[in-house]
Amino acid sequence: MLSSMKYRHLLFLLTWLLSLPAWSQWSAKWIQASDCQDAINTWQVFKKSVNLTSVPETVSARIAVDSKYWLWINGRQVVFEGGLKRGPSPKDTYFDEVNIAPFLKKGSNTIAILSVFFGKEGFSHKNSGHAALLFEAQVGNTTIISDATWEAAVYKAYGKLDNPAPNWRLPESSLCFDGRKSLGNWYMPGAGRHFPKARVLCEDAINNIYGELIKRPIPLFKDFGLKDYVEQSYDPKTRILTCRLPYNAQITPYLKIQSKGGDTIDIRTDHDQVGGEICVRAAYITRSGIQEYESLGWMNGDKVFYKIPKGSKILAVKFRETGYDTEFVSHFRCNDPFFNELWKRSERTMYVNMRDTYFDCPDRERSQWWGDVVNDIQQSFYALSPSSWDIITKGIYELMNWQRSDGTIFSPIPAGNWNKELPCQMLMSVGWYGFRHQAFYSGDYSFVAPIYDRLHRYLHGVWRINDEGIAQVREGEWGFADWGDHIDMDIITTCWYYLALKAEKEFAEELEKMNDAAQIGGMMEKMEENFNHRFWKGDHYRSANYKDAEPDDRAQALAVLCGFAGKDKYPALLKVFNTSRYASPFLELYVQKALFKMGEGRFALERAKERFGNMMSYKEYTTMFELWTISASVNHGWSSGMIAVFGEELCGIRPTSRGFKTFEICPDMAGLTEVSTQVETRYGFIKVNLKREGNQTTLCLTVPRNTEATVRFGQSRCRLDAGTYRMQVTETTPGYYIYNDIN
Secondary structure, X not given: OOOHHHHHHHHHHHHHHHOOOOOOOOOOOEEEOOOOOOOXXXXXXXXXXXXXXXXXXOOEEEEEEOOEEEEEEXXXXXXXXXXXXXXXXXXXXXXXXXXXXXXXXXXXXXXXXXXXXXXOXXXXXXXXXXXXXXXXXXXXXXXXXXXXXXXEEEOOOEEEOOOOOOOOOOOOOOEEEEHHHOOOOOOOOOOOOOOOEOEEEEOOOOEOOXXXXXXOOOOOOXXXXXXXXXXXXXXXXXXXXXXXEEEEEEEEEEEEEEEOOOOEEEEEEOOOEEOOXXXXXXXXXXXXXXXXXXXXXXXXXXXXXXEOOOOEXXXXXXXXXXXXXXXXXXXXXXXXXXXXXXXXXXXXHHHHOEOOOEOOOOOXXXXXXXXXXXXHHHHHOOOEOHHHHHHHHHHHHHHHHOOOOOOOOOOOOOOOOOOOOOHHHHHHHHOOOOHHHHHHHHOOOOOHHHHHHHHHHHHHHHOOEOOOOOEOOOOOXXXXXXXXXXXXXXXHHHHHHHHHHHHHHHHHHHOOOHHHHHHHHHHHHHHHHHHHHHHEOOOOEOOOOOOOOOOXXXXXHHHHHHOOOOHHHHXXXXXXXXXXXXXXXXXXXXXXXXXXXXXXXXXXXXXXXXXXXXXXXXXXXXXXXXXXXXXXXXXXXXXXXXXXXXXXXXXXXXXXOHHHOEEEEOOOOOOOOEEEEEEEEOOEEEEEEEEEEOOEEEEEEEEEEEEEEEEEEOOEEEEEEEEEEEEEEXXXXXXXXXXXXOO
């Protein structure tokens, strides 16, 4: 009989599977090279010749590996880095679906796959313990499956750099490729190179090693192609060629070189070490003559360094940028160059932190810390195209499918060597700015039913509430609320719990669980009744356990965002925000949101310019720092929160129903005279352009088809159907405006 925990796992997984396209029974077998030892950083080549009498318009190939693969058909590259790091749940594996029809032809076809097996646990990967390939495709009447008829071999030119090795958070190894052992164009038809027959590791595609097979829920990665560096300089003393990238990017470095053979080319970026932690590097050992090499282990940075030994001559260097397949669509502009540059760097920071998952930083960890993801959710709707929504939904399922037997949830996930809970970050994740924000802004509530019971169990089975309805602080394994000090944990915990209940109540109503909704509503009302009695001290919020002289600005901000702080408290709280500067870039987003809610947008931007001024002064960087100084990661996803502030508060674009079916334009230009942006929704683009002169503001607005907008300046409103508008908004008395169409 199944244990209750295993039963819950299977039930949840089945629910998720039902939300994905159905597939027939797998016929393919898991195969590997006969000399494969499942060692760390094992690279294998696989080859299969297939004769076809015809080729349909579409041929779907299903491909799975632990950990990554590259696919060629008839010598043409089909996939550059396929596969996802393991971990839809602690036991299961993702597979890709690829249309290979454009690469097939009548007659003989050569399928070639290169794979890498990380072979170790990390903060972003669950190791299966075995390096193998699964491939299946139906081409008309011909079935192509991975089995013992394939050729396979360990690619022994690949080694790893262990002196020093990347830090323990990364499952990836630093790569060393020995050109003297290169297999050349082994993937080409008629290459004349043959390998031994593959060994069948598992007869059944679904088994105890790889678990269930879950279809990849995000797009294949985008390949921008090989490009020239923006700038190059060579130092003959150090023999280092420094190459500048156009911006901080995920890249694979390429070189063309002439050598006598046996020389080692060291390749790394300016991000090969972060805060004392080693990140990924690369090396290439030359063979004699002219040769080309591209290191397939992606790295990131603003610069790439090639160290060239004597006896070797560089003929060309390039880079290939790859990344999540989404588009920058917003193009925010205002009359202050500081904020334009802040947007630009924030947008770049978001993108360099997207790949298999959203992660905290692309160099030191590559880990899906869900506190960071909550900020990313809010930012993505105001910067990226709708394809970015998929990476969030994937993360939501992963977070809840990794729930532990005691009901707690933790991140980063997927993970093989980490399982510690950060309670405040988990409350953020399941709450108003996390799960609910994703559902409401995208209009996609399909994930709510599969995860609801687990969410409910977490909030009501794990957390404890006192007689006043106040959530009790839980340390978990890491009682982290924000970097730094002056943290009022009692208030912050209570506020995040309230916002989690607020989201759960909406989800319960969505699922018509009215008893749950009533219970949750009662809990919220009790917190609302008692919060100020418990924490308000006349001029700021403070818990009995908080002993620092200065109040915590984060606690005040969350009290405002929860609605606990009425307008009568705003003048006193503004004084706190004017003196307290304790929020890190992680939670500064919520301070900014609170100030705009209080009607203090002008002060919010002044504070933002002060807080972000230091990191913006480093002209050589194109991304945002983890902390206010340059002491840690310089490309941290949680620091891009001003994207959401500019879109939602400054330009005032907010959905009033799911997916922006209806929305409002309620701008607070906060002392700026010109602002413009656009937001892509499921219905099309919302475009806003504002220009203020004296008491008049010219508004240009595009309302997408099948939507409706409400323009709100102060107390005055104007409803607009789909179309393009140009109007003049004039303030007649403080807070009141008239609207004149000037099309």
